[in-house]
Structures are given as C-alpha cells and as structure tokens.
Amino acid sequence: MEKIKKVTDRDIQQLIGQVLRYGVLISGAVAIIGGIWYLFQHGSAIPHYTTFNGEPAGYTSLNGILKGLGQGSATEIIQLGVVILIATPILRIVFSLLAFILEKDKLYVLITLIVLSIILFSMFGGLKI
Amino acid sequence: MNILFFTLILLLGAYLAGLAGSLTGLGGGVVIIPLLTLGFHVDIRYAIGAALVASIATSSGSASAYVKEGITNVRLGMFLEIATTTGAVIGAILAIYTPVNIVAILFGVMLIFSAAMTLRKKHETALTEGSKLSYALKLNSSYPTREGIVDYKLKNIGGGFSIMTIAGVLSGLLGIGSGALKVLAMDSAMRVPFRVSTTTSNFMVGVTAAASAVVYLQRGYIDPGIAFPVIIGVLAGAFTGAKLLMKINVKWLKIIFCAAITLIAINMIYNGIQHKF
Numbered sequence: 001m002e003k004i005k006k007v008t009d010r011d012i013q014q015l016i017g018q019v020l021r022y023g024v025l026i027s028g029a030v031a032i033i034g035g036i037w038y039l040f041q042h043g044s045a046i047p048h049y050t051t052f053n054g055e056p057a058g059y060t061s062l063n064g065i066l067k068g069l070g071q072g073s074a075t076e077i078i079q080l081g082v083v084i085l086i087a088t089p090i091l092r093i094v095f096s097l098l099a100f101i102l103e104k105d106k107l108y109v110l111i112t113l114i115v116l117s118i119i120l121f122s123m124f125g126g127l128k129i
Numbered sequence: 130m131n132i133l134f135f136t137l138i139l140l141l142g143a144y145l146a147g148l149a150g151s152l153t154g155l156g157g158g159v160v161i162i163p164l165l166t167l168g169f170h171v172d173i174r175y176a177i178g179a180a181l182v183a184s185i186a187t188s189s190g191s192a193s194a195y196v197k198e199g200i201t202n203v204r205l206g207m208f209l210e211i212a213t214t215t216g217a218v219i220g221a222i223l224a225i226y227t228p229v230n231i232v233a234i235l236f237g238v239m240l241i242f243s244a245a246m247t248l249r250k251k252h253e254t255a256l257t258e259g260s261k262l263s264y265a266l267k268l269n270s271s272y273p274t275r276e277g278i279v280d281y282k283l284k285n286i287g288g289g290f291s292i293m294t295i296a297g298v299l300s301g302l303l304g305i306g307s308g309a310l311k312v313l314a315m316d317s318a319m320r321v322p323f324r325v326s327t328t329t330s331n332f333m334v335g336v337t338a339a340a341s342a343v344v345y346l347q348r349g350y351i352d353p354g355i356a357f358p359v360i361i362g363v364l365a366g367a368f369t370g371a372k373l374l375m376k377i378n379v380k381w382l383k384i385i386f387c388a389a390i391t392l393i394a395i396n397m398i399y400n401g402i403q404h405k406f
Contacts, residue, residue, distance in 0.1 A: 013196050013203060020193035020335075024186060028364050035136075035357035043133035047354065049165075052172035054349030061347065078353035082182060085360060086342045088189050089335035096207060107267065111208055115336070118214040123343040127221060 012099040019095050023088025027081045034077030041074050090119055132354065135169070140358040142168065143183070147366020150187060152379050153386050154327055155243055156334060157363040158184035158305040162236060163393045166406065171355065173229050173406050177304030178350030181342045183363040184306040188335035190367050195328040198273065205268045205283070205321070206329045209293045210336050213311070216297020217340040224302050233401035236303050240394035243309035244387035251316060251323040255281035262286040272325050281322050289319035301341035306334035 059065065059079045068076025093116050100108040146160035158180040165176035195201050224232070259269050259282030271280040283289075292314035296307040308330050315326035345351060400406060 009203070010199070013199060013201070016203065017193045017197040020189040020196070024189045024193070024364065028186075028361060031357045031360045034353070035361065038354065038357065039133055039136060042354075043131065043136075045132050047130070047132050047135045049169070049171040049175050049352070049355065052174045055352055056349075059351070059353060060349050075353040078357045079351075081360065082346070082351055082353070082356050085182060085185050085189075086339050086346065089185060089339045092189075093207075093210075093336060096203070105267075108204060108207060111211065115207060115210045115214055118211070118218060119336070119340050119343070122214070122218045122221070122340050125218075127218070127344045127347075 008103075012096065012103070015095055015099060016092055019092050020088060023084065023091060027084035027088065029081075030084060031078055031081030034074050034079075034081060038074035038078060090116075093119070136354070136358050139165075139169070139355065140362045143359045143362025144366040144369075146183070147187060147363035147368075148370045148373075149366075149386055150363075151191065151367040151370030152374060153247055153383050154308065154331075155247060155386075155390075156184055156306040156308050156331070157187040157367060158338075159240060159243060159390065161359060161363070162304065163240075163390075163397060165355070166233070167393070167396060167400070173233060174350050175352050175355055177224075177232075178342075178345050178352065179355045179359045180304040181338045181345060182351060182356050183359050184300075184304070184338040185335050185342065186360050186364050187367045188306065188331055188333075188338065190364055191371060192328070192332040192335060194371065196332060200272050200324055201328045201332045202268070202270050202272075202321070202325055203332075204266075204270070205315075206332045208266055208268065209290065209311075209314070210333055212290045212293035213297035213300065213307075213333055213337040214340040216294040216299075217301035217337050218344075220298040220301020220303075221341040221344040223298070227302065229406045230401040230404050232303060233406045234398050235299070236305070237394040237396075237398035237401065239299060239303060239305065239307070239309075240390050240397065244391050244394070246309040246313060247383055247387055255279055255322050256284060256320050258282055260284040260286060270325075272322065274324075279322070281320075281325070283319045283321060285318045285320070289314045292318060297337055297340075300334075300337050301344075304338075304341070304345070306331075306338060308334060 097112040142164045147157045150157040161180040162176045165171040263283040269282045296310035300307040311330035315321040
C-alpha cells in the first residue's frame with residue numbers, strides 16, 4: 001500500500017494546462033451558443049455603445065445572470081460564458097493551491113493563498129462603487 | 130448599421146487582433162481598445178471591459194500549451210502574481226477617479242512602449258549565480274531548449290516585484306495584459322531567459338486580468354453584445370497565430386505591426402488631449 005505517487009512539478013504543470021484548456025473551450029462554446037441566439041433575437045436592432053450606460057443588474061451579478069438563464073435570455077448565456085472565462089484563471093490558482101499542498105511546499109501554499117485572497121477581496125470587497 | 134453587421138465586423142476585427150497579438154507576443158487586448166474606440170466609436174469603458182476579456186482568453190488559451198511544455202516557471206509566476214493582482218485591484222480603484230481622456234492618453238503611451246519593447250534585443254543567456262532571495266523563494270529553475278535542459282538563476286527579485294506592481298496597476302486601469310512591462314521586469318531586472326519570461330508573463334496575464342475583471346463585470350463594463358464576438362474572434366485568431374508561428378518568420382511582421390500600433394497610439398493620445406472620448 002506504499003504506492004501513493006509523489007506529486008511533482010511536472011504533474012502540477014499538466015493539471016494547470018488542462019484546467020486552462022477546458023476553461024477556455026467551455027467558455028468559448030457557451031459564448032457561441034449565446035451569441036447565435038442573441039443574433040436571432042436582436043440581430044436587426046441598432047447598437048448603442050457610443051455612450052456608456054453601465055450594464056443592467058442582469059449582466060453584472062451571478063444572481064442576475066442565473067435568473068436570465070432561467071428565462072432563456074441570450075445575453076445572460078453570453079455573460080455566463082464571460083463568467084466561466086474569468087473563473088478559469090481563478091480556478092487555476094485553486095488547483096495550484098491543492099497541488100502545492102500535496103507537494104508539501106508550505107512557502108508556496110502561503111504565496112498561493114495570498115494571491116487567492118487578493119482576488120476574493122477584489123470580487124467581494126465592494127470595489128464596485 | 131444593425132447589430133448583426135456590427136457583430137460580424139467586430140468578429141473579424143477581433144480575429145485579426147488575436148492573430149496579430151499572438152504572432153507578435155503583444156496579446157489580444159492592446160488591439161481591441163483602439164479597434165472599438167477609434168473604429169466603432171464605442172465608449173472606452175466598454176472597450177476596456179472587452180479588452181480584459183480578450184486578455185484572459187488569449188492568456189489562458191496559449192498558456193495551456195506552454196505550461197505543458199515545461200517552459201513556464203509556475204513558482205515565479207505565482208510569486209509575482211502577488212504584485213500584479215495587488216496592482217490590478219489598485220488600478221481598478223484608480224479607474225473610478227481617472228477621467229476617460231487620461232485613460233486614453235495613458236493607453237497610447239503604453240502602446241508605444243509596448244511596440245518599442247517588442248523590437249528590443251533580448252538576452253537569452255542564463256545566470257549561473259542567483260541572489261539570496263531567489264534561492265529562498267525557490268525561483269531558480271530550468272527549461273527545455275534544443276540543446277537540452279538549461280538551468281537558470283535569478284537576481285534583483287525586489288526590482289522585478291516592484292515593476293510587476295506597476296504592470297498590475299496599468300493592467301487594472303487600462304484593461305490590458307501589460308505583457309511588455311511584465312517581460313521588462315523579468316527580462317531586464319531579474320534576468321529570466323527570454324523564452325521563460327515571455328511564457329511566464331503570458332501565464333500571469335490571465336490571473337492579473339481576472340483580478341480587475343471581477344470588479345469591471347460588477348461595474349457593468351462588460352457588455353454581452355461586445356464580449357461574445359471578441360472572445361470567439363480573439364480565441365480563433367490566437368489559435369491560428371500559434372499554428373502560423375511555427376512556419377513563418379515574424380521579424381518583418383513585428384516591425385510593420387509595431388509601426389502600425391505606434392500610429393494608432395498617437396491617434397489615441399491626440400484624441401485624448403482633444404477630449405474626444
């Protein structure tokens with residue numbers, strides 16, 4: 001029962017590579033589905049991007065996005081793709097953290113935790129204003 | 130111009146941005162902002178949101194390949210991400226108090242700097258003796274080359290860390306990856322071999338951009354109608370670029386591209402001074 005494999009840097013690199021690849025592929029796929037649907041729904045309307053209005057709550061919070069998904073709204077499907085894309089590097093950090101824990105590299109467990117806390121602070125720290 | 134037409138042109142533009150960005154190593158974000166603001170008269174805040182999304186897409190897409198090859202220094206990247214994410218959060222806060230025309234001028238300056246950095250000569254020689262801190266932080270590593278595995282050591286960790294913080298601030302403020310500053314920190318200050326510094330910088334861009342993107346998403350800078358053609362176009366362009374990179378000599382392409390973005394940069398600065406944003 002001594003066959004527990006030691007986690008090496010090589011394993012960490014492979015894992016991180018996979019996380020990044022699948023994250024990008026999934027978010028791209030979701031964005032394409034939402035995008036095609038969006039063009040069906042709004043393709044003939046006129047774009048309004050010359051003035052900045054800020055996006056409605058439906059696009060800016062996870063709750064809003066999930067609610068829109070329930071109603072089958074195309075724009076919220078696209079925003080879900082965006083959220084997956086933004087989550088990919090954050091997930092990469094979480095996986096690195098697990099890998100450094102398995103590798104028993106205390107210094108890098110600490111460093112990774114610092115990076116993760118900064119991002120979580122940015123997410124929930126009320127910087128939205 | 131209706132949304133269908135707008136989307137198709139933006140898709141094409143984003144594809145070319147991703148292609149150019151990956152061939153020259155500048156990333157997809159830098160071309161997206163002038164394309165949207167100067168080309169489509171989109172408000173610069175939407176453009177920044179789109180550029181952040183484009184930066185994350187190109188970074189994650191290409192990093193997945195480089196990390197697996199074992200060129201990226203994951204520890205170095207993680208350590209320096211403390212600096213870049215802190216900077217990115219500061220940048221996202223500063224963005225509230227910075228007038229949009231100042232943002233445009235800063236962006237133009239950054240663009241010219243990036244062009245100059247791309248054409249600069251790089252040193253590829255690896256140091257054999259590192260600084261004390263480089264050992265303590267386990268930052269020294271090795272990477273595969275045609276002649277076999279090369280070991281390298283780093284110096285001036287503090288200097289590199291400081292430049293990285295500035296790179297993070299600019300990334301958070303302007304919505305770009307700041308790849309040029311990241312490479313400067315690693316290449317010139319810490320003496321990371323060029324191939325390692327480019328791939329590690331690219332690896333870090335995703336996390337840095339994500340740190341400010343979570344703020345910008347909540348602020349309503351990221352519009353789905355702009356985001357989806359940008360994500361798809363940039364990803365497809367970066368993918369084509371990565372394939373082409375093996376086959377063609379990019380030296381002339383880099384020079385032409387750098388001249389082009391310098392002109393765009395001057396345009397951005399001029400419009401910024403004229404308060405056209």
